[in-house]
Amino acid sequence: MIEPRGIRDLVASRFRDLGIDEWVLVVRSRESTMAKFANNAITVVQYWNSTSVEIYAARDSRIAHAQGFVSSADDCLSMANRVAESLSKVEPSPLYAPLPEPSGKPLQGTVDPRIRDRSDDVLSTLPQLIDEALRSGAERVAGTLEFGYEERTVYTSKGFEGTQPRTYLKAYARAFKGENSGHWAWGSTRFDEHRLAEVGHIAGEFASTNLPVANVEPGEYQAILSPLVVGNLVNTMALMSSALLVLMGASMFAKLEPGQRVFSENFTLVDAPLDSSLPNASGFDDEGVACRNKPIVKRGVFKTLLHNSKTAKRMNAALTGNAGLFMPTPWNLVIEAGSDSLDNLIKDVKRGFLVLNNWYTRMQNWIEGMFSTVTRDALIYIENGEPKALCRRLRIADTYRNVFSRVAALTKDTYSVWWWEVDIPTRSPYILIERARFTRPEA
């Protein structure tokens, strides 16, 4: 494999020859492993070793971009040539902005040598995760253990050069007992056998919930959303805070102004690249700008979109350290904790649900934030503070404004979740929503 500095020298030299003096190069080298299991058995183990490259270049306000996997000098030159060729064919872009001055440096504490150097040891803990779910009462369990080591190196024509190493581990399990199921997930830069076992334990416990099954009529109910559900919903919310999606007409923030109150004052959503325990931690973005933790929503007030240099210039806003050469993106998400226990939240529910998990969140209208999502796994009906029954697969069909304007309480305990339906690692408490709309199909 070719080294990042060798790629930089090739690309910079080619661009110099072609008279292109504004460029960014991002090189990602990653080695990772994933084991999938189902019905208590390993179904596949997967291993990846790759080096990918992203190149951005600008000339006379024209911009072009390419990305791909490279393994040789020819691959790198070919990609640089493609970018240069594109530049010669396009007109000036309304998104063009000069590259920002470098300000970032690598974040420390993002590498766990146990993950980087002893991958076989990490893989060998997988049976413990499965066994823990079975010990908690589950009959069968499915899930994934994934871990890896990545070095992301950014070079810019402004002189920035930085390498952010990180390790990461993602584990999630879905446990079944009869027709009931439970689910849990965890994500971190660090290996922790206790947390890994906890994934199986919590999934198994929810699967073993011993309550009768009941049909509850559709309607408006209180809802305790687990960190899995909150993670899923705020993933979409945070993506919508990317300024490019606002420009492209795919964001509820398109109708809002920073400073506007949009949600409950109990709700604060932070983009947290500097939390070194969360898997996407980084000290600098893809333009070499220093990352910083910043609220997207603070106590219900919309604070900022996420920007790279292009969207910031276009929208006359400050840089936020979220480049994305083309699209600004969130790093890690943190929901500010509350002061309650989960038991207290349950006691506060007169008539409602504890929603453990959801999937398939889809928008009817991104601008209006109209969505529905399907609950899965344990959906516990609560009456007068007491769990009464298990229900099956209701939907939450509402708007983001409604749901997050009605945050009544949050737990003090938070959980770092990362799985198939929570793509951006999210640390969240359980959240009590005063009122949400639940629907169900006709039989």
Added chain:
Amino acid sequence: MFDILDRAVNLARELGASYAEARYHELVSTQIMTRNGQLLGISGGVQRGVAIRVMYRGILSFASTNSCERSSVEKAVEIAVSRAKALSSLAREPPVKELAPARVGRARYAVVPEKPLDSMPVDEKISMLKELFRVASSSCRECKLATLSVVYSETIERKIVLNSDGGYIESEVPRPTAMLNIVLVHPQRGTLQRMIELGGSGGLEIVRGWALESMIRNEVEALDRVLSKGIEPPKEPIPVVLGSEVVGLIVHESCGHPLEADRIWGREAAQAGESFAKRHRIGDTIGNEHATVIDDPTIPKSFGFYLYDDECVAARPKYLYREGRINELIHNRWSAALYNVESNGSARARDFRSEPIPRMSNTYLAPGDHRFEELIEDIKLGLYVKSYMEWNIDDERWGQRYVGLEAYVIRNGELAEPVLNPVLEFTTPSFYSSIEAKGREVRFYAALCGKGEPPQGIPVWFGGPDVRLKKMVVGVAR
């Protein structure tokens, strides 16, 4: 490349694998992005590498590298086999010992464009996309066009697959795609949004077939009507006529996905879920005589086109539901071994970083014999839903929800007032038992279908005719 792949397969066997497969997989793409008639940028992509898959004592192990050099590929093989060996000592009894036997092919095929994708200069393509904004803006009557974003892509996929059973397939498939996002705004009635995906296999003749200008004109005019004049749907149970776009999505979600055999067994249980079909057998009733759903990878020009799958098994049409009964599952060789059947050529992998798993290709409801006018002519009060935005289905593929976008009241056999955000929620058997009549024309729609871990978005078409359903309650999204 052949020699390196051949060496990889032989090396895996020498190291003890009972099955080995090596795939060179290349995707070269170009993307043009415009917003409101302005070019935002051009992006190119190259994904090129080798995927290895081996079986050792029932453990399936996959390894991939983007370096196509012999030493890197050999290292990937060694890691794949060593990981399988390590886990075989830790793991419980594996679900299958070997892949199902299969008749594997040795062939080369290519989709040959009538008009190659590179035969039109980039600046002409940019002009074509920019013109859409002018057409869309001038099609608004009561509303204003807030956003029209268009992402146009061209991808050429090249693969060489070898396996230890003698399979050898080389293929090349070019695919143009487009994604359009339309946002209309009305001063009093808010916004309405439509997302459209287009795709096929071939060259610029596919793009020409989209008739982009007339399509965008029709879409914007319809959305303008719905946003400015849309009413709530009738509250009483009414017959519903679904347009082919909605029908295609329904059969993809409620027939194709639940009949993926790996899902039924539980391999995707922690991700995309399981299937109601685990409680059923082949031959069980799921609907009435109109419920025939076919998955066919061999449809020329289709987005999900292939002739051999990624395990070198020949592709063929599969009747998933046949006249209301569950007829055939979607298999790769791993799931076929679980069910003790032959693979039906449905193993697909998105790229060199992906394992081949059972996937749909082009899935559609078989047509009937009605013209559209005949479907609605005897409806006194009903609803026609032509397109949708929001939809979802539960993790067993049973209860599902579709929210209409372009929709109309049917009054005395004719289309009448536009309807805003009608909601249909039903179960899989209630849909397939409610079909009263079907149109004669099948239309197809493109999508990237998601499944797998890591997720693999794979090109598919879904489609069908317009259909008339029995009376049902229609809700409204607010």
